[in-house]
Amino acid sequence: MSEVIRVNKFNTKTGVAYESLKRDIADGKYRPGEKLTISQISKELHISDIPVREALNRLESEGLVENTPHVGYKVTHPEFDKFIEVFEVRQLLEGQAAALAAKNIAPEALQEMARLLDFMGETTRQNDMDALTKLNYQFHHIIYSSCGNGVLTRLIEQVWAIYPRTRSIFIMIPERAFSVLPEHEEIYKALKNGDAERAREALLRHKQRSYDLLVNYEQNLEVAN
Template identity: 35%
Template sequence: MIVAFKRPPTAQEAVLEELRRAILAGELKPGTQIVQDAFAERLGLSRVPVREALKILEGEGQVRYSPHHGYFVTELDVNELLEIYRIRELLESEAVRLSVPLLGDEDLARLEQAIEDMAEASGRKDIVALTAANRRFHFSLFEPSGMHRMVRLIRQLWDSSDPYRSLYFGEPVHRDAVDREHRQILKAARRRDSEGLVHLLDEHRSHAIDELKKILGEEAS
């Protein structure tokens, strides 16, 4: 039996993965300074891959650089959230319309499995696993479109908004709402109802925006 070779991550990829996990898990909160030397020492690496990973996250908008001070986790902003979700609406609607005629049984199975994985992660209060399963669910709808550049742009927008998503999933009532909405989306996908899917996804994003605006408003006050 031949076992598929799995390339180990580079030091930069390992740091990037850990930084993303720490931000999603709320260990690195918005506004927190990321001390490069301390983070490198924690992972047993040099400072170089940490700096490279931070530059990638800066490009995504997840961290910001302040001259003479260093890198900080980006603070959450309602206007930024609205802009990201508006661009997502435009791109994701087009991707779904292109995907629906091409959806196969394997795609539907991935959607269903992602829902079950989210429910399991929610029960464990594992926000990192929950967020990963949520991403698998949505991209199982986008990727069959075959529009690789468009899907890559959508993925970049998701990277930028992961801290918001993590905040949203922190509340059990929101996790329950997402589960209900995802199951309705799956039903529409099974019917190959492209316009119904677009409508349900619009509502899905709108509900998240409304709740996040409340959360961010409460934190600001």
């Protein structure tokens, strides 16, 4: 959130603060239990306190932050049951999207995926988990936006928003970065070959491995809190 986000007539200041905070929570900049200071956020976004407070109230209604009297706002520790439910839905939606993408993906999208794979390898070697998180999101977004079904793509985006912290797996569990590249390459090869079932299976294996690590991480969080 270090960059200044410009506000124009299409973006209210509250909307800007909301999107910025939600992205930062998803990307792992703000960890579960971390306090969110309105004055500091306002300063970073170059806006007043009021829209930041309104954005935090909206995030509270979505369960991403909580507000304690005389303490303030902090990032919530999401309910573990919700994490499991979200994962089950994601498996269904994203597996189907990968299968459809194998039949619909454009050559330009495959070229972009190959480029992202190169960047992922480089950022992993540099141990840059923030950059890898963004590249990982872009890689998966290409798959889902290439499925040829706009409703399915939007549903996936909506489900991601329910439990966005799964996007920051490399920040929470850095060792995951070193096993993810060959899994991404397997998905890419299946898409390139137009093999729908192989693409589905490769993506589901990839998601399951991440899920197993996240389950252990979230259970440890619950014990600690």
